[in-house]
Amino acid sequence: MTTDARSSARSQRHSRIDVVDAALAILDEHGLADLTMRRLASTLNVQPSALYWHFENKQTLLAAVSDRIVHRAHTRGDGETDWASAVRIEARALRDALLSFRDGAEVVLSSQALGLGKGEALGRFTAAIRLGEFDERVERAAAAAFLHFLLGHVSHEQQRMQADSLGVVTAALGAQPSDAEERARGERDSFDFGVSLLIAGLAVQSEVAR
């Protein structure tokens, strides 16, 4: 018990993995704005400069955090399914993964925009689309479209969640359900609808090319 590495012992030595673990904890509990190098260092009982032994800079660290969030999106490869179902399953799994950490979408969005990280999210979409045996250019552009929609939708969604929890009064354009559960259902529906639009569009594309 008392020998556990995760206890409050000081002057523990750390690995990259420990640093990312601690970063994820700060992210989830306090949000991206509070995820500073200095704060991260202090939760690890270490000087800020120590972090630069593990990571070249903050962006690289955030890319590693992003990779871990995305990697959380498990989908058991259910063997035989059509590309459309596969894409839908990946989209939901990735959305769930992003939603499972505070500001998760924003972290992944910015790492993705900077071209950092392992690109697993794009890879997942690409693999699912590949089941449809499209032209390679179509496959690439479609995967990017799914990913852009996913990140844009979920980051907006998480932003609204945070605004709500702070009781911010946003000028109520359109209907705004009062009940949180109802709102969550609405978000998921509009996400699914966007995914459906893209899938339907890609299906049409395959008929055109035929």
Add this chain to the structure above:
Amino acid sequence: MTTDARSSARSQRHSRIDVVDAALAILDEHGLADLTMRRLASTLNVQPSALYWHFENKQTLLAAVSDRIVHRAHTRGDGETDWASAVRIEARALRDALLSFRDGAEVVLSSQALGLGKGEALGRFTAAIRLGEFDERVERAAAAAFLHFLLGHVSHEQQRMQADSLGVVTAALGAQPSDAEERARGERDSFDFGVSLLIAGLAVQSEVAR
């Protein structure tokens, strides 16, 4: 001539409009990272604290900058066109507007994600889609899908432009055209393709509902 307000005279008094003008100039010449309150103040020959008379905080200022970038997207309302053409025209106009300022997409993306700004971009898509007389929920979800795709695609695109200009070697996944012009064409094509996917999907939706 020498009485012109935009000359190098000091201790000029400024309006919100002047501040946004100056911010846009810094954005375009030096990028978002260099658009700090202190730097902005110094180009206006003013103390940083003076900016807080015009804007509540930096995010609000950036939202005003975002609004101006989006407002640059002119499309003459060509009278009678179908919703699909109207959406395509808006998408291209908005992309051009974002591309006309360095880091334009990122600025608009983050203001949009924070729910700040006037929401003109979403309004433009919504108005175009409305020509198709869809269900209101469909209209809203589709407009959001177009906007998310737009912002995601263009911010990624601008990121690559900047990486290229810095000579960064990104692990060449897939074919990477060497010639800049060719690459620009590829970007525009994959943007148009994404827009086409969404339009085709929405067209199918209208048949289903019929």
Add this chain to the structure above:
DNA sequence: ACCTGAACACCGTTCAAGT
């Protein structure tokens, strides 16, 4: 109506040196 001056409470990053 618009700005100054001074301060507060922070940042990310570098680098020689330690163990």
Add this chain to the structure above:
DNA sequence: ACCTGAACACCGTTCAAGT
């Protein structure tokens, strides 16, 4: 292999006071 100590060059924001 991993970290300290100290420094550098910055940030956004507040607020009393000035004109």
